[in-house]
Amino acid sequence: VTVAVRRLLHGDVAVGDALSELSYPVTATTVVLGALASRDWRPMHHDKDFAVERNGTHDIFLNTPNQAAWFERFVTDWTGPFGRLGRMTFRMLGSIFPGDTMVFRGTVTDAGVDETGCGWVSVDISVSVDGDAKTTCAARVALPLTEDDNPWERRGGRWAP
Amino acid sequence: MRGIGVSDIDGLIGVEQYEEVGEFPVEQGYVWTTCASVENGNPLFWDPEVAAEITGGPIAPPTMVSVWFRPHHWAPGRDRPGLPLQVHFDLKEGLGLPEAVMSDNTIVFHEPVRPGDRLATHQILRSVTDEKTTRLGTGRFWVIDVEYHNQRGELVAVESYTGFGYRRSARPEAGRESS
Numbered sequence: 001v002t003v004a005v006r007r008l009l010h011g012d013v014a015v016g017d018a019l020s021e022l023s024y025p026v027t028a029t030t031v032v033l034g035a036l037a038s039r040d041w042r043p044m045h046h047d048k049d050f051a052v053e054r055n056g057t058h059d060i061f062l063n064t065p066n067q068a069a070w071f072e073r074f075v076t077d078w079t080g081p082f083g084r085l086g087r088m089t090f091r092m093l094g095s096i097f098p099g100d101t102m103v104f105r106g107t108v109t110d111a112g113v114d115e116t117g118c119g120w121v122s123v124d125i126s127v128s129v130d131g132d133a134k135t136t137c138a139a140r141v142a143l144p145l146t147e148d149d150n151p152w153e154r155r156g157g158r159w160a161p
Numbered sequence: 162m163r164g165i166g167v168s169d170i171d172g173l174i175g176v177e178q179y180e181e182v183g184e185f186p187v188e189q190g191y192v193w194t195t196c197a198s199v200e201n202g203n204p205l206f207w208d209p210e211v212a213a214e215i216t217g218g219p220i221a222p223p224t225m226v227s228v229w230f231r232p233h234h235w236a237p238g239r240d241r242p243g244l245p246l247q248v249h250f251d252l253k254e255g256l257g258l259p260e261a262v263m264s265d266n267t268i269v270f271h272e273p274v275r276p277g278d279r280l281a282t283h284q285i286l287r288s289v290t291d292e293k294t295t296r297l298g299t300g301r302f303w304v305i306d307v308e309y310h311n312q313r314g315e316l317v318a319v320e321s322y323t324g325f326g327y328r329r330s331a332r333p334e335a336g337r338e339s340s
Contacts, residue, residue: 005204005211030198037191037198039231066198068224068268073201081205081215085223089267152216152273161269 006080010119010143019106028098034066061095071137084151086140086161100129165255177283187278220273226318248284258326272315300327
């Protein structure tokens with residue numbers, strides 16, 4: 001590869017490593033932009049009156065698909081473009097509203113090489129507001145083992161996410 | 162599958178339902194709008210040279226896979242808005258459970274999705290529990306898989322959703338997303 005990009009190698013990662021924290025002030029624009037970017041037209045993600053009266057929340061709130069996009073960004077900020085997501089499991093615990101500062105934190109929980117020779121790391125991530133976790137995400141991401149390795153070249157039986 | 166009842170559930174487990182082709186091809190514009198919405202600067206989505214070298218050309222963010230199936234808010238000749246996870250709504254309706262929450266979901270990523278792809282999907286009911294009572298009310302948990310393929314028949318992703326459909330026993334807890 002000739003282009004210069006961030007490239008986290010599998011050997012650079014150890015269980016217990018923490019990812020750099022990401023803090024982001026959420027506005028109504030964050031919520032509405034995220035909902036429309038994910039083609040989620042449901043009113044509780046853009047209509048405050050609906051959210052209050054129908055959902056019993058105090059405001060509109062971030063939708064789930066856009067939170068997935070936030071988690072993806074958080075992981076690939078860390079890995080660089082060679083990092084290839086294998087799976088993500090989300091658990092919704094509470095909502096995120098305009099005015100909240102959401103904070104993403106992640107810790108490496110596992111690292112290994114599978115039988116096809118693919119290097120994997122597992123990361124537990126949470127997004128929290130004022131210390132309360134709102135959504136958690138367990139992610140499994142493939143990382144290159146060497147400078148010449150590229151998880152994106154794996155297909156069929158060589159890709160076991 | 163509308164009008165299902167409790168006795169119909171067993172026959173639906175493992176059955177592919179609602180085979181559907183996306184209303185529009187995977188498009189670069191939504192890729193950029195999504196990346197902008199979360200300030201994702203991954204050069205795979207912004208720099209064609211990087212995408213050519215690493216992923217053999219542009220790809221869409223893997224987590225966008227369900228985006229390509231959310232129906233237009235309006236389309237000519239359609240009299241009711243499309244519902245993206247129809248099996249979930251069938252279960253709510255058929256089992257008489259007016260409220261529902263999604264407790265967790267998993268996405269497994271296979272072949273990359275690329276601009277221009279025309280994806281197809283189907284839904285598979287995996288399990289439904291007996292009635293249980295939680296803080297929210299009394300109802301049933303179910304697991305629905307959504308499988309996505311590209312126009313070459315290659316699997317691109319599988320999403321698994323765990324839902325809880327219920328009858329309210331008290332005011333819903335603030336902050337939960339009803340769907």
